Amino acid sequence: MTEAPSKFLLYPQNLLFPEKAFKVFPLFSESVFLKLARTEEFVEYLYKELPFSWKEKITFIELKKEIKVDWNQLKREVDLLEEWGLNFRTPETLKYFSQFKETLEESLESLYPTFNKRKEEEKLKEEFEIKRALILLSLAEKLDFKLYEVEKALKEMENKFHQIFGEKIIGEDETFENIIEIKEPLTSYLSGEGLPNLNLRIHAWKILGKYLDWESVFPLKNILITEKELLEDWKEKFPFERKNPLNEEMEFYEFKVSLFKILEIPGNNFPEVSPETGVLLLSL
Known part of the structure; x- marks a missing residue:
């Protein structure tokens, strides 16, 4: 057993589901989560039944004070994009909306302006660059939360089935088989076998x-990930040393580059940054 680092950054997702948080939080004194418009709301909901105090365990990293974001407006824009996505779920609806191409383009132009068609001030480009990134991560966060809610509901349905009908139905029950078919891919996702839209995140x-x-979150030199694909990519790019695992569910690596180098974030030359980065892979 290796002594756990005291602090980590959750990357690239914003939410650590309760089953994982239950295992992880007791090992660390502090965890750093990226704060978006609804992150605190989701975290409060997800962790309300944890059997220990968790609020002092979480620190949120936010945008610099000089970066101004209208979070209410951003939430509305995320909802709008989600609505458009729902409209395009089937070939039939896609064919229908293709008749209104100009309306669609005008609606989305306010969110994703085509800078290549006209000259814009650099400041405006920066604002939309930030907004695009925030929207992508907000949509991913919302997807994670909704998939967790669906998986939780399916578990409750399965438990209810066993409780009420498990001992009373003779023979096979197709309803229960359908529940299993729906549940398996969601369980695969939630067990950490593949974070949706990893490259976009x-x-x-x-x-x-x-x-x-x-x-605001220094000192910080450790990253917690759930995606082995990320780890393998970093191992190909940077020198590293494998440390003793913290436990059976958490591998520990030390990379010989800074946190900003490994995350490919430019323009951060803070003297406090460690030249080494600890990477924790949670397999749960």
């Missing part, structure tokens, strides 16, 4: 990273 972090108030 990484891309958004690279953009947003240079605008975050890193000094």
Whole structure:
């Protein structure tokens, strides 16, 4: 057993589900989560039944004070994009909305203006760059939360089935088989076998990273990840040393580069930054 680092940054997702938090939080004195418009709301809901005090365990990293964001407006824009996505779920609806291409373009232009068609001030480009990254991560956060809620509901349905019908139904029950078919892919996702839209999340972090108030969370030299794909990618790019695992569910590596180098975030040359980064892979 290796002594656990005292602090980590959760990357690239914003939420650590309760089953994982239950295992992780007791090992650390502090965890750093990226704060978006609804992150605190989701965290409060997810952790309300944890059997220990967790609020003092979480520190939120936010945008620098000079970066101004209208979070209410951003939430509305995220909802709008989600609504458009729902409209395009089937070939039939896609065919229908293709008749209104100009309306769609005008609606989305306010969120994703085509800078290549006209010259814009550099400041405006920066604002939309930040907003795009925030929207991507907000959509990912919302997806994670909703998938967790669905998986939780399916578990409750399965338990209820066993409680009420498990001992009374003779023969096979197709309803229960259908529940299993729906549940398996969600369980696979929630067990950490694949974070949806991983590359988009990484891309958004690279953009947003240079605008975050890193000094507010220093010292920070450890990253907690749930995606082995990330670890393998970093192992190919940077020198590292494998340390003794913290426990059966958490591998520990020390990379010989700074946190900003490993996350590919430019423009952060703070003297407090460690030249080494600890990477914790949670397999749960």
